[in-house]
Amino acid sequence: MTTVTVVADGTVHAVSGAVRDDAVWLRSDAVPTVTGWSLKPEGLCRDDVCIPRAALGADAIAGSGADEAVELRALAGALQRAVAVEPAAALAVLADAPADLAGSIVEGRAPAFTLPDLDGAPVALADFAGRKKLLFAWSSW
Secondary structure, three states, X not given: OEEEEEEEOOXXXXXXXXXXXXXXXXEOOOXXXXXXXXXXXXXEEEOOEEEEHHHHOOOOXXXXXXXXXXXXXXXXXXXXXXXXXXXXXXXXXXXXXXXXXXXXHHOOOOOOOEEEOOOOOEEEHHHHOOOOOOOOXXXXX
């Protein structure tokens, strides 16, 4: 196992995992840290709600017991969250669940975020509270 960096819910998590082929795997004991859900024998659970293991897919869980690991793309899919994975850097970014964003989008509010400016200093949308804002997104890919 190695250290895998996962950004989720605005927090950077350095957790136990592995990179195999083109996939990032998380140890089962790291899943609650990153997502708030736990991998149990009956499935992926949070409080009294469980998603059956079959929903993760046949090849999404490897190992057993303390050495059990789950593939991050399958985990994100089961939680209905988008994920961007860079296996070469052992890095993944897990998006918020659509249900978590729905209320703010319906109300016309942008989700909270912080990004670096051209000099690398962090700038948060909240820094401009009470002022008019124009959001412009661009990507080279």
